[in-house]
Amino acid sequence: MAQAVNGDDVHVDVGTIEKQLAELWRAEKGEQDDAAVTRAALWNVVAHSWTSEQQAHATEILALASASVPQRTIVVRSDPRGDAGISSWISANCHLIGGGRQVCSEEVSIVAAGDRVHHVAPLVKALLLPDMPVAVWWLGDLPDDHHRYAETLLDPADRLIVDSSHFNSPSDLELVSRIAERTTTAPADLNWARLEEWRGATATLFDAPAMRERLRGIRAVRVTLGGKGFGATAGAMLYASWIAAQTGSAAKLDVVREEEGSGIRGIELHFDDASTATIRREREGGAVVASSDVTETRLDCIARPLAHSTEDLIVRLLKRPEADRVYLRALKGARAAS
Amino acid sequence: MHHPPNPLREGLEQERVPEPSCLIIFGASGDLTQRKLIPALYSLAHDGLLPPGQTIVGIARTEMDDEQFRTAMREACDKHARTKPVDDEVWENFARGLFYLSGEFTERPPYSRLKERLEEIDRTRGTGGRRIYYLAIPPEFFGQVAQCLGAEGMVTDPDRGGPYTRVIVEKPFGHDLASAHDLNRIAVSTFRERQVFRIDHYLGKETVQNLLVLRFANGIFEPFWNRQYIDHVQLTVAESIGVEKRGSYFDGAGITRDIIQNHMLQLVSLVAMEPPVAFEADAVRDEKVKVLRALRPIDEAVRGQYAAGSVLGEHAAAYRAEEKVDPQSNTETYAALKMFIDNWRWADVPFYVRAGKRLPKRVTDISIHFRPAPYPLFSRLGMKMHANVLAIRIQPDEGISLKFDSKLPGPTVRTAPVTMEFRYATSFGAEPPEAYERLLLETMLGDATLFARRDEIETAWAWLDPLLKRWKDDPEPPPSYPAGEWGPEAADELLEKDGRKWRRP
Numbered sequence: 143m144a145q146a147v148n149g150d151d152v153h154v155d156v157g158t159i160e161k162q163l164a165e166l167w168r169a170e171k172g173e174q175d176d177a178a179v180t181r182a183a184l185w186n187v188v189a190h191s192w193t194s195e196q197q198a199h200a201t202e203i204l205a206l207a208s209a210s211v212p213q214r215t216i217v218v219r220s221d222p223r224g225d226a227g228i229s230s231w232i233s234a235n236c237h238l239i240g241g242g243r244q245v246c247s248e249e250v251s252i253v254a255a256g257d258r259v260h261h262v263a264p265l266v267k268a269l270l271l272p273d274m275p276v277a278v279w280w281l282g283d284l285p286d287d288h289h290r291y292a293e294t295l296l297d298p299a300d301r302l303i304v305d306s307s308h309f310n311s312p313s314d315l316e317l318v319s320r321i322a323e324r325t326t327t328a329p330a331d332l333n334w335a336r337l338e339e340w341r342g343a344t345a346t347l348f349d350a351p352a353m354r355e356r357l358r359g360i361r362a363v364r365v366t367l368g369g370k371g372f373g374a375t376a377g378a379m380l381y382a383s384w385i386a387a388q389t390g391s392a393a394k395l396d397v398v399r400e401e402e403g404s405g406i407r408g409i410e411l412h413f414d415d416a417s418t419a420t421i422r423r424e425r426e427g428g429a430v431v432a433s434s435d436v437t438e439t440r441l442d443c444i445a446r447p448l449a450h451s452t453e454d455l456i457v458r459l460l461k462r463p464e465a466d467r468v469y470l471r472a473l474k475g476a477r478a479a480s
Numbered sequence: 481m482h483h484p485p486n487p488l489r490e491g492l493e494q495e496r497v498p499e500p501s502c503l504i505i506f507g508a509s510g511d512l513t514q515r516k517l518i519p520a521l522y523s524l525a526h527d528g529l530l531p532p533g534q535t536i537v538g539i540a541r542t543e544m545d546d547e548q549f550r551t552a553m554r555e556a557c558d559k560h561a562r563t564k565p566v567d568d569e570v571w572e573n574f575a576r577g578l579f580y581l582s583g584e585f586t587e588r589p590p591y592s593r594l595k596e597r598l599e600e601i602d603r604t605r606g607t608g609g610r611r612i613y614y615l616a617i618p619p620e621f622f623g624q625v626a627q628c629l630g631a632e633g634m635v636t637d638p639d640r641g642g643p644y645t646r647v648i649v650e651k652p653f654g655h656d657l658a659s660a661h662d663l664n665r666i667a668v669s670t671f672r673e674r675q676v677f678r679i680d681h682y683l684g685k686e687t688v689q690n691l692l693v694l695r696f697a698n699g700i701f702e703p704f705w706n707r708q709y710i711d712h713v714q715l716t717v718a719e720s721i722g723v724e725k726r727g728s729y730f731d732g733a734g735i736t737r738d739i740i741q742n743h744m745l746q747l748v749s750l751v752a753m754e755p756p757v758a759f760e761a762d763a764v765r766d767e768k769v770k771v772l773r774a775l776r777p778i779d780e781a782v783r784g785q786y787a788a789g790s791v792l793g794e795h796a797a798a799y800r801a802e803e804k805v806d807p808q809s810n811t812e813t814y815a816a817l818k819m820f821i822d823n824w825r826w827a828d829v830p831f832y833v834r835a836g837k838r839l840p841k842r843v844t845d846i847s848i849h850f851r852p853a854p855y856p857l858f859s860r861l862g863m864k865m866h867a868n869v870l871a872i873r874i875q876p877d878e879g880i881s882l883k884f885d886s887k888l889p890g891p892t893v894r895t896a897p898v899t900m901e902f903r904y905a906t907s908f909g910a911e912p913p914e915a916y917e918r919l920l921l922e923t924m925l926g927d928a929t930l931f932a933r934r935d936e937i938e939t940a941w942a943w944l945d946p947l948l949k950r951w952k953d954d955p956e957p958p959p960s961y962p963a964g965e966w967g968p969e970a971a972d973e974l975l976e977k978d979g980r981k982w983r984r985p
Contacts, residue, residue, distance in 0.1 A: 338492065342494060345488035348486050348488055349489075385488075388488050
């Protein structure tokens with residue numbers, strides 16, 4: 143990812159954010175050669191946080207992500223229990239793209255507390271760039287879908303980005319699934335993006351025509367994973383329901399927990415005829431390798447390692463312009479199984 | 481045999497992965513294999529786009545064993561692969577599918593060895609008899625290779641089922657209509673037309689493919705894409721380099737055969753074609769060839785040859801002083817043509833195309849110049865009105881820009897041209913795949929949309945042949961232009977007499 147050249151935050155009056163942004167660009171243009179700075183946006187990304195730590199995390203991640211997916215970033219921190227007040231800051235996220243040129247995205251930060259949190263959603267709506275899709279990245283506890291505040295904030299969203307590895311209970315999966323079914327907001331899951339290399343390696347195993355015929359014979363999926371709590375198993379549930387939804391098999395999920403580490407460590411697919419296929423990571427951060435004892439010709443299927451940092455996962459989700467139908471199918475299955 | 485798609489691929493970045501096959505590269509010790517083909521195949525493997533078992537067999541005269549070939553190809557990938565540094569794990573797996581056979585590919589004996597080797601690979605790597613022959617060799621050897629493959633029974637007939645056989649042919653596709661016709665005749669004596677994949681690497685470029693998306697995925701452009709609104713079209717393929725090590729080939733060919741006959745006519749076809757009924761190989765190629773058939777015989781053309789000069793701050797020698805170039809050569813290093821497409825959409829709209837070596841910079845650019853506003857409202861206030869220009873930059877710095885007039889801020893009505901710009905690098909960040917990656921993958925998938933068909937090649941030659949003959953018969957040397965300039969003066973005059981001028985790309 144290109145080097146981020148973040149400008150300083152400028153405190154601005156809430157009512158003049160857009161005007162101040164225009165001022166910021168005029169000043170930037172004035173300092174630079176005309177062709178040296180390009181302002182670009184493919185998305186409006188609204189990050190919603192409850193704490194200052196989450197806000198700082200979102201700010202850092204989206205500044206990096208904007209190098210690959212130029213965006214207008216709006217980072218919101220809401221503190222309904224705090225003293226009433228609302229403040230805003232603006233800055234530019236600039237990234238070198240070679241030839242001495244920079245591509246810049248703009249960032250707005252809004253902090254609201256007390257009864258002022260109800261001003262956030264209308265303010266965000268006013269700040270969205272026209273014609274560009276809107277993604278809302280929800281950090282921390284998921285919104286209660288009956289909560290008016292969350293509803294209005296999600297109202298313009300084409301995409302809701304969550305991380306199911308942080309889910310506390312099956313009800314979180316249920317909530318995301320309900321949003322998919324009842325609204326025009328398509329959910330996307332950072333944890334599903336983490337599964338991509340596992341899914342890729344699994345798919346590679348079945349590219350061979352001889353193996354294709356065995357897809358419906360998958361009897362069980364055994365996932366070895368690290369971590370505790372419901373969130374740790376969410377990825378395994380999504381994986382197993384993906385297999386079931388895509389192949390029509392009634393694969394049973396068997397989770398094996400390891401004390402150390404986090405995330406998926408390995409997967410075994412068990413077939414009707416007692417044969418197995420294994421998908422494992424060769425070394426930490428390395429390629430995912432799938433192999434099976436099903437065919438006479440044994441060939442390792444290697445999927446390239448994909449970056450796991452949150453900014454890379456966000457970028458991968460935003461580079462998909464349409465809703466991920468395969469994820470929505472897997473989500474539905476995982477919800478039913480949870 | 482056709483197998484249903486793998487349902488687990490749905491929604492993955494690598495949604496289409498071909499069945500494992502054996503890619504046999506003739507001329508595997510050559511520059512193209514090392515600089516382009518193997519690095520492209522490695523990048524495909526790196527991106528998870530090759531199936532397990534995909535195998536590559538190199539064949540060439542150079543004595544080498546499998547291990548030496550693998551070492552040489554690893555070095556080639558270290559230097560030329562798009563995805564660097566080379567991932568050891570991916571490489572090891574990729575290299576297990578690399579084999580080499582030394583031999584004289586114009587003679588029969590190596591073919592029986594090759595056949596045995598391929599059958600063994602089918603057994604050990606699951607390639608199932610699927611074969612792709614890549615002829616990275618001069619065209620004069622095509623006939624012998626095709627004949628040997630046919631005689632050894634190494635080509636399957638697609639109409640009889642069974643595993644596929646495909647052949648990839650590199651340009652030049654002939655020297656003129658007669659030689660192109662001969663080459664095609666040789667190809668179809670062994671292969672069916674649908675087994676032949678003629679590579680024009682321009683068609684593998686993202687921006688060239690984006691031409692189709694720009695025109696046919698957007699509702700706003702197509703209504704204006706005709707003679708009612710377009711004044712003229714310009715295409716430029718400029719190279720800052722000279723002939724480098726290709727002096728011997730280039731001196732016998734010239735820029736018209738090297739660039740215009742293939743790359744530029746492909747671009748013209750894509751700009752001018754009617755919407756295809758489907759985004760499928762024959763539907764797209766049917767429309768492209770209709771454009772070529774509608775080309776009016778060339779009336780106005782300019783050629784040139786570079787003299788010594790300066791390019792990008794460096795001294796550049798004259799063409800005739802280049803290595804392996806005849807010191808008395810009359811070969812053109814620059815050509816500019818005024819073309820007309822005689823059909824309903826483009827009647828009387830000139831297409832000005834130019835290609836040259838040792839021009840000020842390397843750039844490929846298409847610009848659509850729109851007609852002026854029907855009533856010059858602001859010209860009466862003494863202001864110069866500018867034509868709207870939609871420019872598509874193919875390389876480098878790929879992107880699209882639209883020029884239009886805007887009011888200058890202030891109390892009086894004054895206008896100035898401004899541009900709206902889209903740049904790939906700015907909006908999408910990621911490096912696009914190399915053209916060869918896309919084209920090799922499409923061959924494995926059996927999709928010929930991005931490859932030239934026999935009738936396209938022959939129609940293009942039939943159109944260019946009279947001009948090439950005219951220039952060949954002309955005893956006068958081509959006008960010279962200093963290296964580092966935009967061609968000879970006559971090229972500027974070609975447009976100036978029509979009241980137009982070349983766009984500075």
